[in-house]
Amino acid sequence: MAASSVGHENWSSRSAFILAAVGSAVGLGNMWRFPAEAGENGGGAFVLFYIFCVLLIGLPVLLSEVLIGRHGQANAPESVRRLARDSNASGGWGFIGSIGVFAAFLILSFYCVVGGWVVYYIGIFAGDLFQTGLTGGAFEGRAAEDVEGLLPGLFGNGAMMVGLNLGFLAATMFFVARGVSSGIEWVAVYLMPLFFLLFLGITIYGAFTGNFGDAVAYLFTFDFSKLTPAVMLAAVGQAFFSLSLGVAGMMTYGAYANRETNLGHTSGIIAGADTAVALLAGLAIFPIVFAAGLSASIGPGLMFQSLPIAFQAMPFGSLIGLAFFIMIFFAALTSSVSLLEAPTAWTYERFKITRPLATVIVGLGAAVLGVLSALSFNTLGEFYPLGFIPLFAETNFFDTLDGVTAKLFMPIGAILTCIFVGWIADARLIDNENGLDGGLHLLWRVLVRFVCPIVLTVILVMGLLA
Ligand code: PHE
DSSP: OOTTOGGGSOOSSHHHHHHHHHHHHSSHIIIIIHHHHHHHTTTHHHHHHHHHHIIIIIHHHHHHHHHHHHHHOSOHHHHHHHHHHHTTOOGGGGHHHHHHHHHHHHHHHHHHHHHHHHHHHHHHHHHHHHHHOSSSOTTTTOOHHHHHTHHHHHHTOHHHHHHHHHHHHHHHHHHHHTOIIIIIHHHHHHHHHHHHHHHHHHHHHHHHHSOHHHHHHHHHOOOGGGOOHHHHHHHHHHHHHHHTOSSSHHHHHHTTSOTTSOHHHHHHHHHHHHHHHHHHHHHHHHHHHHHTTOOSOOTTHIIIIIHHHHHHTSTTHHHHHHHHHHHHHHHHHHHHHHHHHHHHHHHHHHTTOOHHHHHHHHHHHHHHHHHHHHHTTTTTTTOOTTTTSGGGTTOOHHHHHHHHIIIIIHHHHHHHHHHIIIIISOHHHHHHHSOOOHHHHHHHHHIIIIIHHHHHHHHHHHHHHO
């Protein structure tokens, strides 16, 4: 394959595209970040505003991104540039894609750190299952503090953190290096169905054994007073993170879609599936956490600390725990693959090198940043790279990357994408691509031209000043 023909490698079918895009969207963002953010930001108010963001902002931006990619048939910056040129606008708009590619690279670096924790927990639960047998609760005979201490225990072990991080990154690189159909599509087509199977089982299990009523009340009781600008910015950031938006990932995947694919419908399926998984993840995790009498608001520790304690008291706890973390692993891998693909596609097209070489170059860069993120939990715990900015005061390297990408890069990337698609790109080209008709088409135009850029700018500015 010629080095410049990234867009000419295509998904083998529309369902392969959907599985890959859903695979990108569904990941640690749904299972780990969403419940943690909801818990930290007061539950119902955050959740309802999040749904609002997905429908009115995320979905139109998602369609805009895949549309840019499909039109351009190339890596993200090049696709934006092509649509700009075809619209008689400046090729300089390509920088929207460049910012996205850079943000995807940053996210990849810390995403693989958390992916490494997931691998660690798979190992822990597998060992435990071996000891306690199939029917027993997890970690029988061990104190809850012990179980909670597993994560700090891992954090304290810098070498292990780095090793797991690099292992997860290497797995991601393996599939991206193999290319669109035999690598990226392969993981999505095999792992996503398995993910959904496990997810369904665990959700039903959680609903029957846990405190379902409390979880529903917690997630869906809307207390308007809790909806502060900071909560709104967190919800927007979470919506973008979860839908893989503002970082060129969906543009890159859109470039492998063929002309027949209806992008409007496909975007609806992707956003619908992603949101359903996030909400169901909340409805699976919180009942288990509440049934064990634990707090909802402990943040990132929710999935890695509270949940394993809850598994202790449950029949088949070891088995469910193992299944749970394997499921998370599948979801995380299909997402990290898309995070690596965006910068890789750019690197190999831009510098006309082979895909495997580009994968290695990007992967090595992510490894360096990843090590700094992994060490944020121990040796570099006191290192606050953006400490001079109030929003990031006392924020370590890992949390700085997470915050900067979700709260700055993603919303800014989305605002610029909306301005570009809504105002700069030739409307006739856009109308040809979007697959919407009548009222939906009009609605989408209004959202992209006016609602999204204005609402996003207001939330961004208010959230940053708060
Ligand atoms: N959406 C992914 C998740 O929820 C993360 C991601 C963000 C992937 C941006 C690609 C691009 O885990």
